[in-house]
Amino acid sequence: MSPKRGRAGLLALLLGLVAWAAQAAGIPGAYAPLVIEATGLPERAEFDLGPAQARARQEGKSLYVYLGAAECPYCRRYEAFLTRNAAELVPLFQRKYIVVDLRSSLRYGGVVPLFIKGSGASLPYAEFQRSIGDERARQLVYPSVWLFDANLKPLMSMPAGTGTFQTVPEQIEILELVQ
Numbered sequence: 001m002s003p004k005r006g007r008a009g010l011l012a013l014l015l016g017l018v019a020w021a022a023q024a025a026g027i028p029g030a031y032a033p034l035v036i037e038a039t040g041l042p043e044r045a046e047f048d049l050g051p052a053q054a055r056a057r058q059e060g061k062s063l064y065v066y067l068g069a070a071e072c073p074y075c076r077r078y079e080a081f082l083t084r085n086a087a088e089l090v091p092l093f094q095r096k097y098i099v100v101d102l103r104s105s106l107r108y109g110g111v112v113p114l115f116i117k118g119s120g121a122s123l124p125y126a127e128f129q130r131s132i133g134d135e136r137a138r139q140l141v142y143p144s145v146w147l148f149d150a151n152l153k154p155l156m157s158m159p160a161g162t163g164t165f166q167t168v169p170e171q172i173e174i175l176e177l178v179q
Contacts, residue, residue: 025070026101028079030086031093033066033101038108040115045108049118049152052100056150063152064097064175067144069104075143078165085168092175097147109140118152147177 027033034052038045049065056063068075082089093099108114109125116128123131125140132146132154145165147155156177165171 025076026068026079026103027066027099028083028086030090031082031099033099035101035103037103038105038114042112044113044115045104046115046117046122047102047104048122049100049116050120052098053118053150053152056098059098061098061150062096062155063100063146063148063150064093065100065102065146065148067102067104067142069106069108069142071106072142078143081166081171085171088168089171089175092172096175104142106142114140145174147174 026035034055036047036049036052038047040046047067049063052063052065055061068079102116104114105112114125115122116125117123118128121131132148132152134154134157141160144160145158147158149155156174158174165174
């Protein structure tokens with residue numbers, strides 16, 4: 001095999017791995033997440049929570065909404081934590097929650113405005129935060145998690161960013177709504 005052909009094969013393999021890793025990013029499949037991709041691109045990234053709300057009403061469950069970014073190392077760390085602890089955590093998630101995975105990118109909220117649609121209204125991220133009673137003036141932080149009832153009423157105030165729920169007891173406290 002010529003060196004040129006070998007490099008082309010290696011490049012193809014690397015590109016395939018990068019594409020696979022980007023596709024594999026997100027809440028692990030064991031949690032049966034409802035994956036919501038952004039619409040409205042490239043002008044804006046809008047995530048419509050309407051289908052998740054309808055399902056939560058139908059099943060009598062709450063929403064565990066996860067906003068992660070494909071290029072976010074802290075998101076990958078949280079997702080790896082979920083994978084490692086799936087045997088213990090999946091039953092707890094499934095008992096009370098519809099897990100919603102908003103598949104985002106670090107471009108969203110900066111270069112591309114991020115909107116969240118729920119209960120019929122599509123709002124920019126900061127306005128969405130205010131609409132759910134989160135008056136903290138914070139920038140878009142990855143990963144972010146919200147716990148809502150089916151009407152998008154927050155069930156508790158949630159942390160965001162690095163260090164989010166890195167132990168099983170911390171994750172269980174969140175799922176059980178312990179402040």
